[in-house]
Each structure stands twice: as structure tokens, then as C-alpha cells.
Amino acid sequence: MAEEILTAETRLVGKEAARLDAVAKVRGQARYADDLSFPGMLFVKAIRADRPHARIITLDLSWAERHPRVVCVVTPEDIPGENVVPVIYRDMPLLAVGVVRYVGEPLALIGAETPEAAEEAAALAQVTYEDLPAVLDPLEAIREGAPQVAVPEAAEAGNIFTHMVIRKGDAERGFAEADVIVEGEYRTGYQEHAYLEPQGVIAVPEEGGMAIYGTLQCPFYVQNAVAAVLGLPLSKVRVVPTATGGGFGGKEDVPSQLAAMAAVVAAKSGRPAKLVYDRAEDIISTSKRHPGVIRYRTGTKRDGTLVAVEIEFYYNAGAYQTLSSAVLWRALVHAPGPYRIPHVKVDAYSVATNTVPCGAFRGFGSPQVIFAHESQMDELAGRLGMDPLELRRKNALREGDETATGQVLTESVGLPQAIERAAELCGWKGLRREVDEFNRQKKFRRRGVGISTVMYGVGMGAKAPLLDKAGAYLKLEADGSVTVAVGNTEMGQGATTVLAQIAAETLGVKLSDVQLAPVDTSRVPDSGPTVASRTTTVAGAAVLDAARKLRARVEAAARGFFGVDEVEISDSQVWPSGEPGKAVPLSEVAHWMWVHNWDLGATGWAEGAPVDWDPDTGLGKAYFVYAYACHIAEVEVDLLTGEVHVRRFWAVHDSGRIVNPALARGQVAGGIAQGIGYALMEELKSEGGRIVAPSFTAYHIPTSMDVPAEFVIEFVEAPYSGGPYGAKGLGEVPLMAAHAAVANAVSQATGGRLREYPALPERVLELVEGA
Amino acid sequence: MRIKFVFNGREIEVETHPGRRLIDLLRADLGLTGTKEGCGEGECGACTVLVDGKPRLSCLTAAIQAEGREVLTIEGLRENGGLHPIQRAFVETAGVQCGFCTPGFIMATYALLKENPDPTPEEVRAWLSGNLCRCTGYQQIVEAVLLAAKYLRGDALRVTRNEKTP
Ligand code: FES
Ligand code: FES
Numbered sequence: 042m043a044e045e046i047l048t049a050e051t052r053l054v055g056k057e058a059a060r061l062d063a064v065a066k067v068r069g070q071a072r073y074a075d076d077l078s079f080p081g082m083l084f085v086k087a088i089r090a091d092r093p094h095a096r097i098i099t100l101d102l103s104w105a106e107r108h109p110r111v112v113c114v115v116t117p118e119d120i121p122g123e124n125v126v127p128v129i130y131r132d133m134p135l136l137a138v139g140v141v142r143y144v145g146e147p148l149a150l151i152g153a154e155t156p157e158a159a160e161e162a163a164a165l166a167q168v169t170y171e172d173l174p175a176v177l178d179p180l181e182a183i184r185e186g187a188p189q190v191a192v193p194e195a196a197e198a199g200n201i202f203t204h205m206v207i208r209k210g211d212a213e214r215g216f217a218e219a220d221v222i223v224e225g226e227y228r229t230g231y232q233e234h235a236y237l238e239p240q241g242v243i244a245v246p247e248e249g250g251m252a253i254y255g256t257l258q259c260p261f262y263v264q265n266a267v268a269a270v271l272g273l274p275l276s277k278v279r280v281v282p283t284a285t286g287g288g289f290g291g292k293e294d295v296p297s298q299l300a301a302m303a304a305v306v307a308a309k310s311g312r313p314a315k316l317v318y319d320r321a322e323d324i325i326s327t328s329k330r331h332p333g334v335i336r337y338r339t340g341t342k343r344d345g346t347l348v349a350v351e352i353e354f355y356y357n358a359g360a361y362q363t364l365s366s367a368v369l370w371r372a373l374v375h376a377p378g379p380y381r382i383p384h385v386k387v388d389a390y391s392v393a394t395n396t397v398p399c400g401a402f403r404g405f406g407s408p409q410v411i412f413a414h415e416s417q418m419d420e421l422a423g424r425l426g427m428d429p430l431e432l433r434r435k436n437a438l439r440e441g442d443e444t445a446t447g448q449v450l451t452e453s454v455g456l457p458q459a460i461e462r463a464a465e466l467c468g469w470k471g472l473r474r475e476v477d478e479f480n481r482q483k484k485f486r487r488r489g490v491g492i493s494t495v496m497y498g499v500g501m502g503a504k505a506p507l508l509d510k511a512g513a514y515l516k517l518e519a520d521g522s523v524t525v526a527v528g529n530t531e532m533g534q535g536a537t538t539v540l541a542q543i544a545a546e547t548l549g550v551k552l553s554d555v556q557l558a559p560v561d562t563s564r565v566p567d568s569g570p571t572v573a574s575r576t577t578t579v580a581g582a583a584v585l586d587a588a589r590k591l592r593a594r595v596e597a598a599a600r601g602f603f604g605v606d607e608v609e610i611s612d613s614q615v616w617p618s619g620e621p622g623k624a625v626p627l628s629e630v631a632h633w634m635w636v637h638n639w640d641l642g643a644t645g646w647a648e649g650a651p652v653d654w655d656p657d658t659g660l661g662k663a664y665f666v667y668a669y670a671c672h673i674a675e676v677e678v679d680l681l682t683g684e685v686h687v688r689r690f691w692a693v694h695d696s697g698r699i700v701n702p703a704l705a706r707g708q709v710a711g712g713i714a715q716g717i718g719y720a721l722m723e724e725l726k727s728e729g730g731r732i733v734a735p736s737f738t739a740y741h742i743p744t745s746m747d748v749p750a751e752f753v754i755e756f757v758e759a760p761y762s763g764g765p766y767g768a769k770g771l772g773e774v775p776l777m778a779a780h781a782a783v784a785n786a787v788s789q790a791t792g793g794r795l796r797e798y799p800a801l802p803e804r805v806l807e808l809v810e811g812a
Numbered sequence: 813m814r815i816k817f818v819f820n821g822r823e824i825e826v827e828t829h830p831g832r833r834l835i836d837l838l839r840a841d842l843g844l845t846g847t848k849e850g851c852g853e854g855e856c857g858a859c860t861v862l863v864d865g866k867p868r869l870s871c872l873t874a875a876i877q878a879e880g881r882e883v884l885t886i887e888g889l890r891e892n893g894g895l896h897p898i899q900r901a902f903v904e905t906a907g908v909q910c911g912f913c914t915p916g917f918i919m920a921t922y923a924l925l926k927e928n929p930d931p932t933p934e935e936v937r938a939w940l941s942g943n944l945c946r947c948t949g950y951q952q953i954v955e956a957v958l959l960a961a962k963y964l965r966g967d968a969l970r971v972t973r974n975e976k977t978p
Contacts (some may be wrong), residue, residue: 051851057906059903059906060903060906060908061903061905062908062911063902063903063908063911064899064903065894065911066908066911066914067886067895067899067902067903067908067911067914067915067918068846068886068887068890068895068899069844069845069846069847069885069886069887070846070917071911072845073845073848073912074847075839075845075849076839094936235944235946236910236942236945236946237848237850237852237856237858237910237912237913237945237946237947238848238910238912239850284910284911285910286848286850286911286912286913287909287910287912287946287947288910318852320851320852320853401941483926532910533909533910533911533912533947534909535909545821569914637917703905703906703952704906705946706906706951706952707906707947707949707951707952710948710949710950710951710952711909711948711949712945712949713949714899714946714950715946715949736851736853736855737851737853737855737856737944738853738855742946743943743949744940744941744942744944744950745936745937745938745940745941745943745945745950745953745954746937746938746941746942748949748950748951750933750934750937752949752951785952
């Protein structure tokens with residue numbers, strides 16, 4: 042992107058425009074998956090395995106079939122194409138054949154006239170099994186003689202799906218040079234997305250193909266999956282996301298599975314088929330954040346300079362690969378943290394177990410290792426007798442530094458500024474004194490202040506650069522309004538508004554003149570997934586590209602219209618340069634273009650800047666750019682009950698240019714809340730491979746009472762030359778930073794060291810007692 | 813069985829049965845899908861509607877309990893054909909992200925501000941603690957409620973008229 046765009050005065054970019062979709066949402070008019078109906082629509086229910094690992098002996102659906110309102114029953118033999126849910130590998134069947142590998146795995150499908158009938162019929166299915174030994178823990182699954190869970194073709198060895206490394210410098214030598222070394226093992230559990238809208242899709246047969254409507258992040262993934270199970274060319278499958286009630290990664294790959302299920306019922310019955318999960322089915326059968334066992338050893342010089350880190354971690358991937366190899370890669374690259382470290386050794390493993398497949402969740406494998414690296418930093422600070430903020434300040438990556446994968450950061454590194462600004466906002470030194478004072482005075486209450494710093498590689502990165510692309514199509518209507526079509530979705534994060542701002546800014550039109558068309562895979566080329574905090578950056582660049590082309594055409598036309606050499610366009614007005622008095626509404630020029638048969642459409646395309654990576658050493662340019670953040674949390678712990686309350690929170694982010702500050706603040710606040718939940722409350726219990734009590738009654742996410750009353754959120758903007766108007770990504774970063782600041786605050790308050798999430802009261806009391 | 817009730821200001825009569833939940837009556841039978849189901853077991857508040865002015869979880873309420881009462885859903889909330897001040901406030905403060913929780917929050921807010929037109933931020937947080945939002949972290953929702961309270965207090969006439977014809 043040219044220099045001028047980074048510094049240009051903007052009309053709309055950087056301004057707090059209201060969300061384009063807000064009015065429909067506050068009126069209850071936005072249509073989510075379950076809000077849509079089609080004539081003759083059937084309701085789908087999956088028959089699911091209730092064993093973690095077993096051979097299927099018999100599957101008897103005769104009673105289910107006899108239910109008077111059942112229209113069709115689908116078994117693996119009824120799948121017209123391939124019995125697979127294609128993600129990165131093709132190891133996961135749509136419907137299990139021969140063996141089940143986790144509780145909740147789909148075996149067969151019912152299509153019935155009503156949701157109640159589908160449910161009743163599913164309960165009539167009779168399955169007999171021969172149990173196989175199951176393994177539920179990743180460390181047990183990699184032991185010699187453990188039962189084989191992974192489909193062998195999808196695994197590197199035994200139950201190890203994937204093993205990846207970073208080898209930079211010489212860790213052994215690094216530790217030999219270190220004056221202080223800390224070491225620790227950290228454990229994290231599941232985190233459930235808990236998007237408020239459960240998963241749901243509708244498959245509608247149309248003209249020899251299939252249309253899919255649903256709550257989803259990645260329409261092109263769904264298109265691919267449905268085409269595979271139906272044996273259709275991609276051109277006969279069309280995917281149209283509905284309003285989507287939250288995603289957070291949970292609607293990245295999972296909707297492919299739902300859509301494929303609904304599609305095979307629709308194909309067999311010839312009728313539209315709706316599959317909507319209730320909360321329990323959603324929790325039991327969909328992806329979650331990978332539980333992790335994480336070991337760190339970190340060494341510094343006496344002055345706090347980091348010299349070496351050695352990391353080994355195991356993620357419980359569940360029974361099938363799904364996105365685990367990609368999650369593991371992001372975790373690998375992010376494990377050393379946003380620091381200058383000359384000697385780095387990382388071994389990352391994802392392991393198959395007889396549990397529900399884990400997948401994408403905001404942060405994508407990084408929060409687990411961030412918990413560990415930020416704990417290590419505080420443990421080091423303690424041993425060095427150094428202020429934890431000072432230790433981070435000393436080691437934080439700056440422009441020109443080399444990351445742990447040997448990538449030289451040539452631009453847009455706002456981490457040092459973020460740290461300074463966060464320290465300033467909270468009054469770091471004074472805050473620490475205040476807390477000490479409070480702790481001296483109170484007998485049964487303790488406060489603590491915690492800090493975290495993180496980096497985030499924007500986009501898909503060097504493991505999947507082929508997905509880092511996006512298309513856009515812009516159309517100037519004859520009345521001067523503008524329609525924008527993209528292939529990336531709105532799941533609540535505000536993409537449509539931000540993309541509209543970029544289009545309007547670039548074209549010189551009013552924001553109210555721009556409308557985003559509903560996403561439809563038949564409208565734009567494959568634009569990759571809506572993940573990896575990449576939409577503003579990559580889809581935004583595609584919109585920018587199309588808008589520039591369209592603007593050039595409008596300018597050419599306007600020169601003819603006015604008979605002058607130069608024109609200006611702003612705020613939906615057009616005038617000959619230097620003669621603003623002659624301005625006409627853009628609608629007039631647009632109409633003139635329409636009358637004179639001008640091409641009023643323009644396509645745009647963008648791809649991420651080049652990246653590269655050597656799988657043997659883990660070295661290379663992992664991501665095209667990074668976002669950064671520094672979070673500071675103040676907590677209060679009740680020493681009698683172990684309850685933790687987050688009192689205040691300061692968050693400073695560098696995500697490059699912020700296109701819409703109000704929406705960006707909302708992203709940060711929401712991420713902080715999820716981070717608080719991850720660190721303090723969210724625990725999904727399972728026994729024998731079964732998730733017990735899959736509901737919000739047992740799985741607590743933060744309410745309005747669990748978040749601090751005071752949030753201070755700011756942005757330091759280090760513009761990125763490859764992003765539209767200098768923007769980088771933001772969506773995932775707030776969660777990644779928040780939980781670690783909270784965890785460090787809890788440790789500081791209790792005087793213990795939190796090494797396992799979540800910090801439920803029992804665990805906090807143990808910390809207090811052990812301190 | 814047939815039940816009669818006032819639905820969004822209009823008296824209606826519908827066929828239902830004792831096993832039917834109010835949320836299904838609203839969404840499936842009456843075809844108004846603004847009321848959302850996030851959990852179906854009383855934990856998320858997305859299904860909040862007003863029955864005789866009181867917030868009720870429509871996933872835990874039997875349809876037949878509407879008999880003889882006034883039921884107000886998000887679709888019935890408007891003012892002079894435009895946005896109700898509460899809706900306007902949610903738009904203006906960016907208290908909406910994915911929007912799935914929004915109808916429930918707005919209905920809960922409506923009930924709160926009727927009872928307490930000038931709530932403190934703490935009162936707002938306490939009142940809304942039965943409504944889950946996974947997107948916003950609640951900050952901008954609390955701001956929306958406080959702004960809505962201001963709008964409503966600033967125009968007492970509007971409030972009175974509103975109570976009669978929601
Ligand atoms: S759907 Fe009624 S409380 Fe969640
Ligand atoms: S805005 Fe998404 S759950 Fe509240």
C-alpha cells in the first residue's frame with residue numbers, strides 16, 4: 042500500500058460509525074439459522090454414539106423408520122458422494138462406519154416432519170456395540186501399547202497426529218549462559234465457545250444442486266464439504282450464511298459437518314432439511330479449545346535479558362484431525378511469546394484421544410501457551426527481584442528485531458508503545474503500591490495486579506498461505522448507491538460495517554449509500570475462511586482494490602460529464618477540481634454513466650503478503666504482520682471463599698489503524714470477558730469420555746456481574762503498509778492477552794503460582810494455603 | 813385448546829396445547845422469530861419477553877399461561893413506527909454485536925426502566941445478570957441501558973404514551 046494511504050486524512054476510516062446491521066438486530070428482524078423456514082421443510086436429528094470407542098455391531102433403524110412422521114432415514118450407504126467431512130485431512134467420516142471414536146459421533150440421520158418427531162424417532166434407534174479400550178488423556182495416548190485412536194493415514198505416528206518444532210540457536214548453550222532459570226508445567230482444560238446462537242443449517246435442493254443457509258464463518262469450507270458428500274461439482278452448491286449469532290472459531294469447521302448432514306437428508310428426500318442443535322447437543326458434539334499439558338523452561342541473564350527457552354506441549358485433539366494441525370502450528374509459533382530470545386527449542390504435539398474433536402477457538406491454540414509464557418515471565422521477575430513490567434519492557438520485540446522463528450520485523454511493531462501506554466493508564470507503580478497497602482490492611486482479602494504482553498500473527502500464516510486471499514465485487518447502482526459483495530462473513534465482529542467504511546472512504550461516498558450484499562458463494566471467488574483476524578486486513582484490501590478501480594472509472598466518466606481534466610469526489614458529491622460550487626450529487630453522474638452504458642461493476646482481489654517456513658527447523662517468515670497487546674488486570678481474592686473478582690482492567694492494543702473505534706472497543710471488551718471466563722470460571726467436566734451436564738447451568742460463562750465495572754481500552758496504532766489504511770487484525774488478540782493478565786494477578790494476590798486453569802475457588806484456596 | 817391474549821398490542825386467539833412452550837408459540841405458530849432460544853433451559857435470557865410488563869423466560873413458560881395476559885416481544889417494541897429509545901440506545905452505543913442476545917437484553921431493559929427509570933450502573937449490571945452475552949463483555953450494553961434511561965427520562969410524555977400502546 043502506498044505511503045500516502047497510511048497518513049491520508051480520512052472521512053470515515055477511524056470514525057465511530059454505527060453498525061450497518063444494528064437496526065435489524067435491535068428490531069428482532071435479523072434472520073438467524075433457526076429463523077428461516079422453507080415449504081415442505083424436514084427436521085433432521087442425528088443418532089449419535091454413546092461409547093467413546095467401540096465397534097458397531099448392529100444399527101437397527103426399523104422402529105425409527107416406522108414412526109408415522111419420519112420421512113427418511115439416512116445411513117452411510119445413502120451418502121451419494123464420499124462419506125467424509127473434509128477439513129485439512131479426510132479422516133473424519135460424516136457417519137461412522139464400523140467403529141465409533143468418541144461419544145457423540147454421528148451414526149445415522151432422521152428426517153421428519155416436525156422436530157419432535159425427529160427426536161422421538163432418533164430415540165427409537167437400536168445400536169449394539171462391542172466396546173474397545175478407550176484412551177482419553179493425551180499423555181496416556183502416546184504411551185507404548187495405548188489403544189490406537191487416530192486413523193493411521195492421518196497420523197504421523199501412533200496417536201501423534203502432528204509433531205512440529207522450532208530449533209533456533211542452541212538451547213543448551215543458552216541455558217548454560219543463563220544466570221536464572223525457571224521451570225514449570227501448566228495445564229489448561231476445555232473452553233466452550235458458548236456462542237449464544239447454537240449451530241444450525243438448512244439445506245435446500247435447487248436446480249440440480251443444493252443451497253445451504255446457516256450460521257457459519259466459512260462458506261467456502263461448507264461448499265466444499267457439501268459438494269464432497271453429494272458428489273456434486275462446486276458450481277452446484279451455493280452457501281449463504283444467515284445472520285450469525287457469534288462464532289469465535291466454533292463456526293469455522295463444524296458447520297461443514299452440519300451442512301453435510303442436512304444436505305444428505307435433503308438430497309435423499311428431495312425436500313429442504315433443517316438441522317439445528319439445542320445447547321446440549323452443541324456442547325457434546327462440537328469443537329472446543331484444546332486442553333493442554335505444557336512444559337516450559339526459561340533462562341535469563343541477571344539483568345533480565347532472556348537467553349533461552351525450551352518448550353514442550355501436548356494438545357488433546359480429540360478423535361479426528363479436523364483443524365488440529367493448524368491450531369498446533371499457531372501455538373508453536375506463538376509459544377515463545379513477543380520477546381527477543383536467541384535460543385529457542387519448541388516441540389509441539391497434537392494427540393488423538395477418544396474424545397470430541399477440538400478445533401478453532403479465538404486465539405487458535407495460542408492462549409494455552411500464552412498462559413505458560415506469561416507465568417514464566419512473572420516467575421522470572423520474582424526470582425530476579427525485578428518488576429514484571431520492567432522485565433517485559435526489557436525483552437519486548439521492537440522494530441528490526443528477530444522473532445523466535447527468525448523473522449525480522451521490518452515494520453508495524455507497536456508493542457513497546459502498548460506497554461508504555463498501559464503502564465501510564467493504570468499508573469503502574471502507584472497501582473502496585475495501592476494494592477500492597479490494601480493487602481497490609483485487610484485480613485481476609487487480597488488484591489493483585491497482573492500484566493501480560495502478547496503478539497498475534499495476522500492471517501493464516503505460512504502453514505496455509507493458499508487460504509489467505511479474498512475477493513470483492515462492487516457495483517455502482519444507477520442512483521449512486523453502492524452494493525458490495527464479499528466472501529467473508531459477519532458473525533458479530535462488525536466486518537460488514539468496517540468493509541463498508543473502507544468502500545465508502547475509497548469511493549468518496551456516504552456510508553449510508555453503501556450496502557453489503559448477503560454473502561453467497563456464487564457471487565465472489567473463494568475468499569478463504571473468515572478466521573485468523575484477517576477480514577479487515579485481507580477482505581478489506583480486496584474491497585479497497587475494487588473501490589479504487591470503480592472510483593477511477595467514475596472519475597473518468599465525471600471528466601466527460603463536466604468536460605474538464607480533473608474532478609473530485611467526496612461525500613457522494615462530484616465537482617470539477619477547484620470548482621466546488623459546481624458540485625452535483627454522485628447520483629447524477631451514476632445515472633449519466635448508466636445512460637451511456639458504462640460498466641458499473643468492479644472486482645477486487647487481495648492476498649496476504651508472502652510468507653515462508655521451513656518445517657524441519659520451524660524457522661521462517663511465519664506471518665506477514667503481527668498485532669500486539671498489553672493487558673493489566675487488578676483482582677481481589679476472598680481468602681475465605683477463594684472467590685476472585687476482577688476489579689479493574691486496562692487494555693492497550695496495536696492492531697494498526699483502527700477502522701471503527703467503537704466496534705474495536707467492543708471486540709476488546711468481549712475478548713476480555715472471554716479471557717476472564719477462561720482463567721477463572723469456565724470448566725467443562727467429562728467422565729469416561731462423556732461430557733457431564735452439557736448446559737449453561739454447569740458451564741458458567743461470565744455475566745455482567747463477573748466483568749469489571751471499569752475497563753480502559755486504548756489503541757496505539759502502528760500502521761501496516763499491507764493493510765487497508767494501515768489496518769492489521771484485532772479479533773482474537775484481546776482474549777489471548779486477558780486471561781494471562783488475570784492469572785498473573787491471581788498468583789500475585791495469593792502469593793502462590795497458578796499453574797492450572799480455571800482458577801476456581803478450590804484451586805485459589807490451595808494457592809493461598811500453599812503460599 | 814384455544815387461548816386469547818393481547819399480543820404486541822393486538823388481541824389474538826390461537827390454538828395451542830398444554831405441552832407447548834410460549835417460545836414455540838411465538839416463533840413457530842405466530843411466525844415472529846425475534847425472540848431467540850439460546851439454551852432452552854432458563855440460563856441465558858435470550859428468550860426474554862414481557863408478560864403483563866414483567867420479564868419472563870419464554871422457554872420456561874407454557875404457552876397457555878399467556879391466556880388473558882399481555883405479551884410483548886421485540887417486534888412489538890417501537891415508537892411512532894421508528895425505533896424505541898431503548899433500541900436507539902443499543903444502536904448508538906454499539907451494544908449490539910452478533911445480536912442474538914439483543915432482543916432479550918432489550919426486553920429485560922424495558923422492564924428494568926419501567927421499574928427503575930434512573931438505575932445506577934451497578935443496578936443495571938445486577939438486573940441484567942440473567943442475560944448472557946458472549947460478544948460484548950457487557951460494557952457497551954450497560955452504556956446502552958444508561959443512555960436509554962436518559963432518553964426515557966428526558967421525555968416523560970413519550971413514556972406514558974408508550975405504556976398504553978407498546
Ligand atoms: S432460551 Fe430461555 S433462557 Fe435461554
Ligand atoms: S451480541 Fe452476541 S451474544 Fe450478545
